[in-house]
Amino acid sequence: MSKSAENRQWLLRRRPHGRVTPSDLELAVAQVPTPGEGEIVIRVKLLCMDPTIRNFMDAAPGYGMPIALKGPIRGMIVGEVVASRDAARREGDLVWGLGSWSDYVSGPANRFFPVPVGFGHPLPVYTHVLGTIGLTAHYGLLDVAGVRPGDRVLVSGAAGAVGSLVGQIARIAGATQVVGIAGGVEKCARASERYGYDECIDYKGPVPVREAIAAAFPDGIDVVFENVGGPLLEAALDHLRKNARVALCGMIARYGATEMPPGPANLWSLVANSARMRGFLVSDILGQPARVDAALRELDGWIREDRLRYDIDLRVGFESVPDTFNCLFTGAHSGRLVVQIDNPNQSAST
Amino acid sequence: MSKSAENRQWLLRRRPHGRVTPSDLELAVAQVPTPGEGEIVIRVKLLCMDPTIRNFMDAAPGYGMPIALKGPIRGMIVGEVVASRDAARREGDLVWGLGSWSDYVSGPANRFFPVPVGFGHPLPVYTHVLGTIGLTAHYGLLDVAGVRPGDRVLVSGAAGAVGSLVGQIARIAGATQVVGIAGGVEKCARASERYGYDECIDYKGPVPVREAIAAAFPDGIDVVFENVGGPLLEAALDHLRKNARVALCGMIARYGATEMPPGPANLWSLVANSARMRGFLVSDILGQPARVDAALRELDGWIREDRLRYDIDLRVGFESVPDTFNCLFTGAHSGRLVVQIDNPNQSAST
Numbered sequence: 223m224s225k226s227a228e229n230r231q232w233l234l235r236r237r238p239h240g241r242v243t244p245s246d247l248e249l250a251v252a253q254v255p256t257p258g259e260g261e262i263v264i265r266v267k268l269l270c271m272d273p274t275i276r277n278f279m280d281a282a283p284g285y286g287m288p289i290a291l292k293g294p295i296r297g298m299i300v301g302e303v304v305a306s307r308d309a310a311r312r313e314g315d316l317v318w319g320l321g322s323w324s325d326y327v328s329g330p331a332n333r334f335f336p337v338p339v340g341f342g343h344p345l346p347v348y349t350h351v352l353g354t355i356g357l358t359a360h361y362g363l364l365d366v367a368g369v370r371p372g373d374r375v376l377v378s379g380a381a382g383a384v385g386s387l388v389g390q391i392a393r394i395a396g397a398t399q400v401v402g403i404a405g406g407v408e409k410c411a412r413a414s415e416r417y418g419y420d421e422c423i424d425y426k427g428p429v430p431v432r433e434a435i436a437a438a439f440p441d442g443i444d445v446v447f448e449n450v451g452g453p454l455l456e457a458a459l460d461h462l463r464k465n466a467r468v469a470l471c472g473m474i475a476r477y478g479a480t481e482m483p484p485g486p487a488n489l490w491s492l493v494a495n496s497a498r499m500r501g502f503l504v505s506d507i508l509g510q511p512a513r514v515d516a517a518l519r520e521l522d523g524w525i526r527e528d529r530l531r532y533d534i535d536l537r538v539g540f541e542s543v544p545d546t547f548n549c550l551f552t553g554a555h556s557g558r559l560v561v562q563i564d565n566p567n568q569s570a571s572t
Numbered sequence: 573m574s575k576s577a578e579n580r581q582w583l584l585r586r587r588p589h590g591r592v593t594p595s596d597l598e599l600a601v602a603q604v605p606t607p608g609e610g611e612i613v614i615r616v617k618l619l620c621m622d623p624t625i626r627n628f629m630d631a632a633p634g635y636g637m638p639i640a641l642k643g644p645i646r647g648m649i650v651g652e653v654v655a656s657r658d659a660a661r662r663e664g665d666l667v668w669g670l671g672s673w674s675d676y677v678s679g680p681a682n683r684f685f686p687v688p689v690g691f692g693h694p695l696p697v698y699t700h701v702l703g704t705i706g707l708t709a710h711y712g713l714l715d716v717a718g719v720r721p722g723d724r725v726l727v728s729g730a731a732g733a734v735g736s737l738v739g740q741i742a743r744i745a746g747a748t749q750v751v752g753i754a755g756g757v758e759k760c761a762r763a764s765e766r767y768g769y770d771e772c773i774d775y776k777g778p779v780p781v782r783e784a785i786a787a788a789f790p791d792g793i794d795v796v797f798e799n800v801g802g803p804l805l806e807a808a809l810d811h812l813r814k815n816a817r818v819a820l821c822g823m824i825a826r827y828g829a830t831e832m833p834p835g836p837a838n839l840w841s842l843v844a845n846s847a848r849m850r851g852f853l854v855s856d857i858l859g860q861p862a863r864v865d866a867a868l869r870e871l872d873g874w875i876r877e878d879r880l881r882y883d884i885d886l887r888v889g890f891e892s893v894p895d896t897f898n899c900l901f902t903g904a905h906s907g908r909l910v911v912q913i914d915n916p917n918q919s920a921s922t
Contacts, residue, residue, distance in 0.1 A: 286844075455839070484834040484835065484837055485838070487835045489820060489835055492851030493851035496851060496852050496853055498851070499842065499849045500847070501843035501848070502846050503846055506846050
């Protein structure tokens with residue numbers, strides 16, 4: 223890399239109250255890191271805009287460590303190894319993992335995973351269906367919720383990155399009914415028309431979501447894949463079938479909330495229906511390479527058979543990252559939101 | 573049975589609002605039933621006072637069918653077959669099952685289960701540790717919560733019938749820490765001294781239950797056996813360990829509540845800890861005789877080895893049943909609350 227390389231970083235200036243505002247963050251320039259023993263340095267190519275990043279900006283994120291004040295904003299990245307002091311990684315390798323909103327990141331080599339470039343897809347695909355999003359949908363629906371042929375399935379966040387895949391995988395797994403929930407006419411249309419949902423309930427629409435769920439599931443629900451949390455979960459719990467399974471996959475209603483919304487008052491439904499609810503994080507399986515590989519192969523196969531559609535909303539530009547991030551919460555994006563860094567050193571050093 | 577036999581019954585006069593009041597119920601006298609084809613008639617010996625009966629008095633009980641207005645109050649009974657039109661049951665057999673607050677009940681023979689008298693215990697024991705209570709504790713802790721050696725276990729309702737057994741079974745299963753929650757100094761003392769809890773948190777005491785749980789579990793909780801629901805559950809969820817398991821075994825805070833308490837606002841904890849929560853009813857296993865038998869044998873063994881203590885609060889008298897039932901909710905009982913019916917025909921026909 224050139225000597226003149228600079229390392230732009232977005233730092234946390236103060237902890238946001240609700241939505242992230244411009245004065246919560248600060249654009250700074252740091253040294254390009256050098257690798258310690260067992261470490262690698264990565265030039266970032268893609269930043270993944272995940273809602274959970276908002277959690278990490280809080281003093282008590284709910285899980286994991288908070289981002290330090292004056293520290294760089296943490297997030298999943300895809301990039302190229304530009305320096306390595308670990309035998310398992312060499313310059314030019316493409317890797318992904320937890321980095322930060324920076325031109326360059328460094329860390330222990332074993333905290334980054336090889337991008338499975340052998341599948342032959344464009345790089346952004348590894349931030350989505352062949353990355354954490356696809357693994358989340360695959361693991362969450364097939365293992366955590368244990369979807370089975372004949373199941374009636376409800377998926378919240380149906381037009382989102384994870385939800386768009388969950389509906390299609392449910393169909394592939396033999397579910398007889400796949401209903402989504404999303405906010406707004408446009409998102410609902412995309413869920414039904416593009417992602418194959420039988421129908422999509424608009425929680426911003428004129429029919430109360432509770433009534434819409436009751437109407438959609440006269441015989442009840444076997445599987446709830448819950449991407450959102452809050453009142454949607456309560457409405458879904460009212461319509462469980464015997465032995466129903468609820469997978470809790472992050473709960474976006476919680477992100478950036480200044481007060482916790484009240485929880486569902488009807489957990490009794492779990493007792494009455496001998497039902498189970500299980501939370502999960504995709505990191506639960508990332509340490510199991512064989513399992514990850516099996517899931518990726520299956521997902522790749524479904525893409526090639528044209529059974530799995532996905533959308534990536536690729537933005538370019540480092541300086542607009544905070545605005546781009548907020549699109550996650552305003553809904554001003556369509557598909558997996560990824561930023562390609564306009565790295566000023568990119569052309570010189572690639 | 574003598575011709576003069578009468579069949580006293582407690583009927584639901586109107587649906588209670590909150591606690592059951594005398595004017596909600598009505599004592600009536602009906603005919604002793606005669607069995608239809610495949611049915612049996614049972615003279616009731618013991619009535620089990622289960623909190624879930626209060627649910628069935630509501631128009632929308634949460635599960636099962638509501639008790640009909642002017643219909644007899646439903647409940648688990650133990651009794652003796654006095655007439656049978658089913659080949660599998662004969663007069664004199666002792667059976668248990670869902671009956672009603674009556675001197676006599678009738679129904680399809682296959683809805684009643686033989687009392688496992690072969691274990692040689694006094695009859696009330698089959699309403700407790702060798703009946704639904706013991707099966708609930710055994711199934712809920714070992715199968716639903718999947719307790720394992722080394723687990724740190726929190727049990728609410730620790731001085732109650734189910735909770736008193738759960739703590740002891742957790743210890744037998746190799747849990748390293750077993751903490752109870754109960755209401756009041758007396759109950760807590762009983763949980764610690766009689767049922768072997770390491771400590772028991774008094775939710776009516778001066779220390780907020782949330783702080784007491786935090787202090788008791790500096791390293792977090794692996795298993796929550798939840799007998800109560802409401803704010804106790806929320807406090808417990810704040811202290812889960814990775815891969816924690818929560819068994820929801822009925823939730824007494826809900827019974828007779830005129831408004832649902834808000835649910836836990838921190839279900840996020842299930843996601844952050846990849847934890848699971850599962851509701852269950854003992855009826856989930858009652859149709860599996862081999863499984864029930866294996867559990868009963870194990871429970872019987874633990875009684876004989878003096879590893880399992882239990883308490884039965886046996887009351888006598890049919891006319892006082894409503895008052896006795898309310899003791900469940902005021903705490904004015906100690907141990908499994910059972911009513912032995914002072915059946916006026918008992919001496920003549922036994």
